[in-house]
Amino acid sequence: MKYFYFMEDKLLLLRQHFEEIVSLTDDEWKFVKSHFEYRSLKKHQFLIQVGQPVDFEYWIIKGLVKAYSIDQKGKEHILQFAMEDYWVSDHCAFQHQEPGTIFVDCLEDSEFFCLSLENREKICFQVPAVANFFRIKSNHGYINLQQRILSLLTMTAESRYEYLLNKLPKLIQRVPKKLIASYLGVSRETLSRFNS
Amino acid sequence: MKYFYFMEDKLLLLRQHFEEIVSLTDDEWKFVKSHFEYRSLKKHQFLIQVGQPVDFEYWIIKGLVKAYSIDQKGKEHILQFAMEDYWVSDHCAFQHQEPGTIFVDCLEDSEFFCLSLENREKICFQVPAVANFFRIKSNHGYINLQQRILSLLTMTAESRYEYLLNKLPKLIQRVPKKLIASYLGVSRETLSRFNS
DNA sequence: TTTGAAAAGTGACTTAGGTCACTCTTAGCT
DNA sequence: AGCTAAGAGTGACCTAAGTCACTTTTCAAA
Numbered sequence: 001m002k003y004f005y006f007m008e009d010k011l012l013l014l015r016q017h018f019e020e021i022v023s024l025t026d027d028e029w030k031f032v033k034s035h036f037e038y039r040s041l042k043k044h045q046f047l048i049q050v051g052q053p054v055d056f057e058y059w060i061i062k063g064l065v066k067a068y069s070i071d072q073k074g075k076e077h078i079l080q081f082a083m084e085d086y087w088v089s090d091h092c093a094f095q096h097q098e099p100g101t102i103f104v105d106c107l108e109d110s111e112f113f114c115l116s117l118e119n120r121e122k123i124c125f126q127v128p129a130v131a132n133f134f135r136i137k138s139n140h141g142y143i144n145l146q147q148r149i150l151s152l153l154t155m156t157a158e159s160r161y162e163y164l165l166n167k168l169p170k171l172i173q174r175v176p177k178k179l180i181a182s183y184l185g186v187s188r189e190t191l192s193r194f195n196s
Numbered sequence: 197m198k199y200f201y202f203m204e205d206k207l208l209l210l211r212q213h214f215e216e217i218v219s220l221t222d223d224e225w226k227f228v229k230s231h232f233e234y235r236s237l238k239k240h241q242f243l244i245q246v247g248q249p250v251d252f253e254y255w256i257i258k259g260l261v262k263a264y265s266i267d268q269k270g271k272e273h274i275l276q277f278a279m280e281d282y283w284v285s286d287h288c289a290f291q292h293q294e295p296g297t298i299f300v301d302c303l304e305d306s307e308f309f310c311l312s313l314e315n316r317e318k319i320c321f322q323v324p325a326v327a328n329f330f331r332i333k334s335n336h337g338y339i340n341l342q343q344r345i346l347s348l349l350t351m352t353a354e355s356r357y358e359y360l361l362n363k364l365p366k367l368i369q370r371v372p373k374k375l376i377a378s379y380l381g382v383s384r385e386t387l388s389r390f391n392s
Numbered sequence: 393t394t395t396g397a398a399a400a401g402t403g404a405c406t407t408a409g410g411t412c413a414c415t416c417t418t419a420g421c422t
Numbered sequence: 423a424g425c426t427a428a429g430a431g432t433g434a435c436c437t438a439a440g441t442c443a444c445t446t447t448t449c450a451a452a
Contacts, residue, residue: 069346077349079342092339124331128324135320135331138338143288145341146275150265152348153273153381157409176429185349190409192431353439372399383440388401 007038010061014113017059017085021136022129032130035119040111047112048090048104054097056114057089063110064174068182069102078183081107081171087137107175157186158194203234206257210309213255213281217332218325228326231315236307243308244286244300250293252310253285259306260370264378265298274379277303277367283333303371353382354390 011033018024024032037056041047047065048054060082067080067088079102082088093100094117124131151160161184165172172180181191207229214220220228233252237243243261244250256278263276263284275298278284286296290313320327347356357380361368368376377387 069350071350075350077346079346079349091335091342095335095339124328125324128321128327131324131327131331132320135327135334138331138334139287139291142334142338142341143291145338145345146287149341149344149348150273150275152345154265154267154271178429187410188430189411189432193409195431374399384400385402385441386439389439391401 010038010111010113011036013061014059018130018133022133024127024129028127028129032123032127035123036113036115038111039114040109041106042109043106046103046105047088048093048100048102050101050103051099054090054093054100056116057087057091057094057120058112058114060084060086060088061111061113063106063112064108065104065106065110066175066179067102067104076182077185078179081175081179081183083171083174087141107179152185157184157190160184161186161191161194206234206307206309207232209257210255214326214329218329220323220325224323224325228319228323231319232309232311234307235310236305237302238305239302242299242301243284244289244296244298246297246299247295250286250289250296252312253283253287253290253316254308254310256280256282256284257307257309259302259308260304261300261302261306262371262375263298263300272378273381274375277364277371277375277379279367279370283337303375348381353380353386356380357382357387357390 014033014036015024015029018029018032036059039058041063047058048067050070062084064081064083065088066078067082067090068076068078070076080088088104090100090102090104092098093102097117120134124134151163155163161180164180164184177191178188181188184191210229210232211220211225214225214228232255235254237259243254244263246266258280260277260279261284262274263278263286264272264274266272276284284300286298286300288294289296289298293313316330320330347359351359357376360376360380373387374384377384380387
């Protein structure tokens with residue numbers, strides 16, 4: 001009984017997330033929410049692995065994950081940190097329904113709502129507001145990535161760090177510095193010399 | 197007379213571009229196309245400038261442009277090359293209707309269809325297929341940028357160059373190497389030492 | 393067809409940041 | 423409380439790539 005109560009709470013958060021951008025009628029929402037699945041994982045568990053099917057796109061109810069790839073030398077490169085209210089997936093593999101190309105694992109115990117490609121297309125073509133929601137979200141994501149590319153092209157490692165400190169101070173608190181280094185494209189040691 | 201004939205040809209190209217991803221009825225297309233404006237520019241002319249309003253998103257009928265920003269030292273950093281069949285804008289400024297943050301200018305004489313934010317939202321909310329078109333396009337764009345970020349994080353300048361040579365051989369033909377260098381985040385001189 | 397400007401190549405030197413090896417600190421576990 | 427492992431700091435050295443200054447090549451406009 002209690003379980004379902006909490007689940008409704010979580011779904012309400014998701015609805016609010018949609019309604020920050022588009023409006024949905026109660027009927028539309030009822031339809032939309034029925035296409036999500038719930039999942040929860042502990043710290044260190046994998047959401048997505050290289051070579052494994054990528055069945056879902058995930059909206060994070062609670063928690064923190066990192067999306068990264070591992071190069072030939074075994075070095076980890078972080079593509080994205082994602083926390084509450086973020087979407088995360090291996091978008092490329094998901095979109096083309098191919099085996100995963102990156103890893104996504106939990107830095108904290110986390111909870112997700114999962115959306116399959118089939119269901120995403122279903123709700124997008126059934127409920128135009130949802131198509132617009134994802135269009136606008138995706139656009140924002142694009143803009144963010146462009147910013148990041150510019151920062152990689154134009155800034156020194158140190159100023160990229162300062163920039164991140166300003167932009168996402170809360171993130172820095174929750175994530176070990178060696179992962180921040182990997183996100184910025186700097187070695188752990190070099191990052192460590194910046195503060196001092 | 198002739199003018200309008202050619203214009204219909206160009207609009208047909210645009211329709212085909214939409215219909216690679218979604219289907220449109222003739223009526224829908226008639227509605228959609230009426231929201232685009234035509235524009236043509238000569239080599240070296242600006243489509244977007246820093247500080248100027250960004251009234252449109254542009255679909256390139258013909259030609260080639262570069263989108264770039266200029267850093268404090270006056271150095272140019274290329275965010276994107278865009279040619280036939282590509283969309284280009286200062287997405288960030290456009291989306292928020294703020295003054296431009298980058299430059300976009302023509303490397304060749306070019307022709308565009310221009311879509312204002314107001315018109316884009318209009319056709320997206322009026323014709324769901326269009327919302328889905330932009331959603332899917334934007335998603336592809338996102339995936340491309342992620343790839344580029346990964347390449348900046350994981351690859352040496354030289355392998356980024358080889359990678360680009362494979363991925364867009366036609367582009368290399370049309371663009372001076374110093375601009376390729378600026379796109380890759382490498383100095384002109386360093387790039388020039390790779391071939392040899 | 394000349395000619396001036398942009399593009400491309402190259403040598404010499406500098407530098408940001410990487411790598412390696414080691415130490416110190418903190419945070420979970422049992 | 424005590425112990426292991428992950429995180430973080432630091433010194434010494436190395437290297438990929440940047441910078442500067444100059445030459446050579448290409449190309450478009452008069």
